[in-house]
Every structure is written in structure tokens, then in C-alpha cells.
Amino acid sequence: TISLLAVALAATHASAQDDPCGEGETVIKFSHVVAATGHPKGEAAELLAKRINEEMDGKACMQVFANSTLYDDDKVMESLLLGDVQLAAPSLSKFEAYTKKLRLYDLPFLFPTLEDANNYLASDNAKELLSALDAEGYTGLGYITSGLKQFSANKPLELPEDAAGLKFRVQTSDVAVAMIEALEASAQKLAFKEVYGALQQGVVDGQENTWCNTYTQKFFEVQDGITETNHQLLAYAVISSQDFLDGLDEDVREQFLTIVNETLAEANDNVATQEAECRKAMADAGATIRQLTDEQREAWVSTMKPVWSQFEGDIGTDVIDAAVAMNG
Ligand code: LMR
Numbered sequence: 001t002i003s004l005l006a007v008a009l010a011a012t013h014a015s016a017q018d019d020p021c022g023e024g025e026t027v028i029k030f031s032h033v034v035a036a037t038g039h040p041k042g043e044a045a046e047l048l049a050k051r052i053n054e055e056m057d058g059k060a061c062m063q064v065f066a067n068s069t070l071y072d073d074d075k076v077m078e079s080l081l082l083g084d085v086q087l088a089a090p091s092l093s094k095f096e097a098y099t100k101k102l103r104l105y106d107l108p109f110l111f112p113t114l115e116d117a118n119n120y121l122a123s124d125n126a127k128e129l130l131s132a133l134d135a136e137g138y139t140g141l142g143y144i145t146s147g148l149k150q151f152s153a154n155k156p157l158e159l160p161e162d163a164a165g166l167k168f169r170v171q172t173s174d175v176a177v178a179m180i181e182a183l184e185a186s187a188q189k190l191a192f193k194e195v196y197g198a199l200q201q202g203v204v205d206g207q208e209n210t211w212c213n214t215y216t217q218k219f220f221e222v223q224d225g226i227t228e229t230n231h232q233l234l235a236y237a238v239i240s241s242q243d244f245l246d247g248l249d250e251d252v253r254e255q256f257l258t259i260v261n262e263t264l265a266e267a268n269d270n271v272a273t274q275e276a277e278c279r280k281a282m283a284d285a286g287a288t289i290r291q292l293t294d295e296q297r298e299a300w301v302s303t304m305k306p307v308w309s310q311f312e313g314d315i316g317t318d319v320i321d322a323a324v325a326m327n328g
Contacts, residue, residue, distance in 0.1 A: 020053040021061040026248065028052065028062045028256075030087040031076050033192045035216035036066035040146050040274050041089055041236055042216075044267035051259050059252050062087075068193040074172070080241045081137050089144055089236040093173035099132035100314035104323060106175035107311065108231050108304040111148070114272050116327045117233045118145055121268070125322055130237060138239045141257065142264045146210045146234040147275040152223040153206030154199075156288075158296055160303040166205040169195050176208075178307040179232070192217075199223060210234045212278040215285075225288030229300055238264065 021027050030049065036042045049062040065071075071079050073090040077098070080088055092105040104110070111117035120126055121143040130140030151157055153166055164184040170176035172189050180187035188204055192213075198204045199222045207219060208231070214220050238260065245253060283289055292300070312320065 019063070020049070021063065022058070025056075025058065026060040026252065028060055028087055029065065029070070029085040030062055030089075031065045031070040031079070031085045032089055033068040033073055034066065034213065036064070038274070038278065039212045039216050040267060040271045041144050042066055043270070043274070044144050044263060045089070047267060048260065048263045051263060052256070055259060056252070056255060060256060068191075072191045072193055074191070077138075080239065081243075083241070083244065086244045087238065087240050089238045091146070091171060092143075092233075092235050092237055093171040093176060095133070095237065096173060098136050098138070100311075101129055101132045101316070101319070102237070103173075103175050103311050104129065104315045104319055105233050105235060106173050106179075107308050107315075107320070108175075108179050109301050110320075110323060111233050112327055113230075114145065114148055114275070117148070117235065118268055118271070119328070120323055120326050121145060121235060123326065125319070125326075129319070133237070133239060134242070137242055139242050139245055141238045141240060141260050143268075144236045144238060144264055145268050145271045146236065147212060147271060148230040149208045149210055149232045149234055150214065150226050151206060151208045151229050151231070152214060152219060152226040154202075154222075155205075155224050156290065157206075157225075157227040158290060158292070159299050163206070167203075169198055169204045169207040175307065175311055176232075178310055179304050182304050182307050195219065196222065208232065210278075211275045211282065215278040215282045220282050220285070220287040223287075225290055226282070227290045228292060229297070231300060231304060 045064045049064045052062040073094045076088040079085045095102045133140050166185045169190045170187045177187040
């Protein structure tokens with residue numbers, strides 16, 4: 001009995017050391033699907049947890065669950081409303097069941113550069129778009145940028161015709177489906193955690209993602225190469241539930257929201273550097289990266305951009321025009 005007790009005590013002690021949450025603290029669980037390190041969202045989550053656990057010690061604590069270890073992006077939305085997690089940051093492509101306004105961000109070639117995307121995401125217009133989630137019981141706290149997306153496939157892609165007939169994994173986004181169909185390819189919606197296996201087993205031929213997702217999830221290892229199309233933004237809405245936020249004491253809520261705001265700003269400043277590092281790391285690991293000539297890129301633009309017209313009604317032409325007008 002004594003040795004069992006000793007083992008039990010040792011186990012409690014070990015987990016107490018890993019667990020940042022002490023007695024009486026408000027627990028904030030943050031569940032996401034990407035790598036914990038070397039990725040803009042993973043790093044933002046770690047930074048946020050570090051600050052909350054240091055600065056709010058005794059009042060609140062944050063536990064981060066990376067790499068889909070707790071929930072995937074569909075389940076996490078439900079879990080927020082059930083109070084099983086308190087913070088999540090699904091990609092903006094995954095909100096169409098809640099609001100079609102955010103389809104703006106999926107329009108191919110909306111933002112010519114990451115800087116343009118960041119400028120827009122920091123604007124009042126972008127803040128206003130997030131408030132569309134209020135009606136569903138969520139509160140959008142801000143955005144984390146991830147990067148622009150590139151295509152990869154099991155064969156070389158230089159022109160849109162090269163993609164014809166292939167099957168691409170997409171996020172749960174009808175804009176993405178329309179965009180892939182414009183290439184005369186087929187789209188399959190799959191959860192992020194299933195992508196590597198689907199590529200490896202040939203369930204799909206290709207995928208589209210940021211440099212850091214393609215690198216940290218090792219997609220490049222089971223693809224012919226990556227084509228630098230920069231065709232679409234990947235960014236996240238950092239969301240919580242209204243019930244959770246309303247239940248916090250005002251000073252705790254204020255401190256929490258201030259830390260979130262500051263962390264997101266800091267994280268977004270690092271995205272371009274992080275993406276460049278992932279691109280380089282992948283090239284160093286032997287991945288083939290194809291750059292497009294201006295004419296080749298123009299062919300991708302003129303093939304995919306016409307899908308905008310299918311979604312103007314959902315988003316509002318005024319919203320689209322205002323976003324385009326902000327591009328530098
Ligand atoms: C994807 O499903 O490809 C991305 O949304 C994953 C992520 O969170 O970056």
C-alpha cells in the first residue's frame with residue numbers, strides 16, 4: 001500500500017508540474033490542429049499560454065492542445081459552446097456553417113501579398129466581419145494570419161491545365177470547392193489531421209496550404225513538389241464563447257483580452273519570417289519548389305478568379321470592393 005501511495009503521489013506531482021493550472025484558477029483550454037512549434041498559429045498559442053500563465057497566475061491559466069490532440073476544427077466549434085474548451089482558432093474557411101460573410105477571405109487572389117492581407121485583417125472592416133459570429137454565441141477576439149497558400153500535387157504543376165483531372169483535398173469551404181472545380185479538378189473536403197494519410201495513400205492527389213503547414217505536417221514528403229501560386233489566404237479567427245467571457249470577473253476579462261490582443265499583434269508581425277523559414281527548410285529538405293513566370297501565374301489567376309461572382313451575394317460586393325481597395 002505504501003509503495004502504491006508513493007507511486008500515486010509521484011504521478012500527481014509530475015502532472016502538477018506540467019499542468020499550469022492551480023486550484024481556484026479559471027482554466028482556459030485552447031485547442032488547435034497545427035504543430036506547436038515552427039508554425040504561426042502554434043507559436044501564437046504558446047506565446048499566449050506563456051503570458052497568461054505568468055501574468056494571470058492565481059486567477060487564470062491556459063492549457064494548449066496542439067495537433068488535433070483534443071478536437072478537430074469541426075468539433076471545436078461545438079465544444080466551445082458546450083464549455084469544453086474556451087478558446088479556438090479555426091481557419092476562416094471553416095466558418096461557412098456559421099456565416100457566409102467570412103467567405104470573403106477564401107476568394108482566390110484577393111490579397112496579392114501577405115502584407116496586404118495583414119493590413120486588411122488589422123482594419124475596422126475586418127473587425128466588423130468577425131461580429132457576424134456574435135449571433136451564434138461566439139465572440140471573435142481577433143485574427144492570426146498564417147500565410148498565402150501554395151498548391152502541391154503528385155505531379156508537376158506549372159499551368160492550371162496540369163491540375164485538370166486531379167483530386168485535391170480542401171477545407172470545408174464551398175469557395176475552395178468552386179476554385180478547384182474551375183481548374184477542372186475535383187475537390188474533397190477532409191479534416192486537416194487526415195491530409196497526410198490521404199496524400200500518402202493516394203486518396204487525393206494534391207492539396208493547397210501555407211509553407212508552414214506543408215512543411216510541419218510533412219505533406220511535401222508525399223508530393224512531387226510545391227508550386228508557388230500564392231493563390232489564397234490562410235488565416236484564423238480567434239474565438240471564444242460569449243458565455244465564457246460573460247462569466248469572467250471584469251478585471252480578469254479585461255486582462256485576458258488585453259493579453260490576447262497584444263499577443264496576436266506580436267504573432268502577426270512574425271508570420272512572414274516564419275513562412276520564409278518553412279519554405280527554406282523544405283527546400284533544404286529536398287522538396288521541389290516551382291516558381292511561376294508572370295504569364296504562368298496570370299493563367300492561374302484568370303482560371304480561378306472568376307469564381308468570385310458565385311459568392312458576391314453571400315459576401316456583399318461592397319465588402320469585396322472595400323477589401324480590394326485596401327490592397328497596396
Ligand atoms: C487546414 O485545414 O488546412 C488548415 O485550416 C489547418 C490550419 O489550422 O492551419
